[in-house]
Amino acid sequence: MSALEIRNIHKRYGQVETLKGIDIALESGEFLVLLGSSGCGKSTLLNIIAGLAEPSGGDVLIGERSVLGAHPKDRDIAMVFQSYALYPNMNVARNIGFGLEMRKSPAAEREKAVRETARLLQIENLLDRKPSQLSGGQRQRVAIGRALVRNPRVFLFDEPLSNLDAKLRMEMRTELKRLHQMLKTTVVYVTHDQIEAMTLATRIAVMRDGRIEQLGTPEEIYDRPATLYVAGFVGSPPMNILDAETTGNGLKLYGCDDILPLPPRFESVAPAGRRVKVGIRPEALRLAATDTPGARLTARVEVVELTGPELVTTAALGGQRITACLPPRTALTTGSAHAFTFDETALHLFDAESGRSLLSG
Incomplete structure (x- = not known):
């Protein structure tokens, strides 16, 4: 059973078509990276999956159920943003567990889930701190923890590492890889960084001008590029x-x-x-x-x-x-x-x- 299926998705803004028929089926436990330069449509596609935007045509299925028209909170997804989006007046523990709190989860269950998530992310010693007392890498871990604690069907990441310096990006890539291997979560991850795509993905969708230029494993994308664009975009230095x-x-x-x-x-x-x-x-x-x-x-x-x-x-x-x-x-x-x-x-x-x-x- 597909965890996520994207069927012939189109998106138009007036006369401008930003997505031109996207088809992807994602199995449970896959890590899909949407890779492309700015303006290629990758963030628009992620927003449609999340319910933050509606498509002009096509369908999105999560667990074989169409979610078109469903509110983001009813889609069984969790999203990690580039900007962290933490509540500055709450400590780390409450930031992580706030979604569960809003769903009226019992306090004991909520506390157990928060502590287990903090253990996975190695931030147990930070639970009483406020976001202003954290480094960039620590804030990103909290943002990931807030998504993890809900145990959704699909995780969505919108360029989550772009605000970190080079050393922290490498550390967080390793952390995300470790978590995915451990938890077998289903992930859709947007980036323009080919290193993130190659190291994290089980499959990569290289996007260009609202279309998928090539969809395949990192090895297929790198070793057998289907087009000149893919050949020149993936690889440093380029082909x-x-x-x-x-x-x-x-x-x-x-x-x-x-x-x-x-x-x-x-x-x-x-x-x-x-x-x-x-x-x-x-x-x-x-x-x-x-x-x-x-x-x-x-x-x-x-x-x-x-x-x-x-x-x-x-x-x-x-x-x-x-x-x-x-x-x-x-x-x-x-x-x-x-x-x-x-x-x-x-x-x-x-x-x-x-x-x-x-x-x-």
Whole structure:
């Protein structure tokens, strides 16, 4: 039984259509991340699930029951906001248990639930404090606790970590992952942060202009992007995209003399004369020795950036550029020419006009 089903959801504001037919079925215990840039429709979709906005068409089912028209409190959901939304005049214990208090839960049951939730979140020592006495990470834990204590069918998170600094975001990602693995909760999580999406999700819906560009596991999204948009959006640094044309000899890159061999899996979908976009992830590139067999790209180094664990190198390839993530002790100098190689399994091909992967059907 699906915990949450979104059926052909549309949303219009006058003549502007912000959601253009969204279909997702979420099984119990899944962690779905809605990923996309600002304005893609992900928060609008979350608000429709929550009951904070009504769709212009389609249906939302929670536990196989349509919730269209139902008040948010009657949908068996809990929502965690970006702004925490804690009551400043209440201590942590009452903030966590306030929803239960409003539902007239017995005081003994309420206190037990609050303490169990605080134990899970490791904030038992904070129950008597006010929000103003807490750090950002602690406030976020309280906001999550307020949702957890109700034990709803679906949890909704609207960019909950965006107000935290980098170190706290990493800590809270780990905390959310731990809680999900422990409790097997069903989650819909909105973010524009691909690291959050890749580390937290069981499935990712990459959204663009009110549509789902690709829906799949983090591995599928990263290893087999269905479109150029997904390939460029997911990955840091993003995938290298090079203009090319198929020839009888392989792939001729525009603006340089390099010709790459065409992997056998593309032979039936890339006849000679087809304009394509060649995709190669930066971490798939490595420096080629003189006798290294296989595909080679000869490029002139323009920028070298040491991040600590890797050396991010930008190099000119004729009129195009590539980025390579190399071992940190790699000896490179700006202006020098080097040959880069990669395994043919790392190569992606996209249609130059539609932007769709040639292997996506």
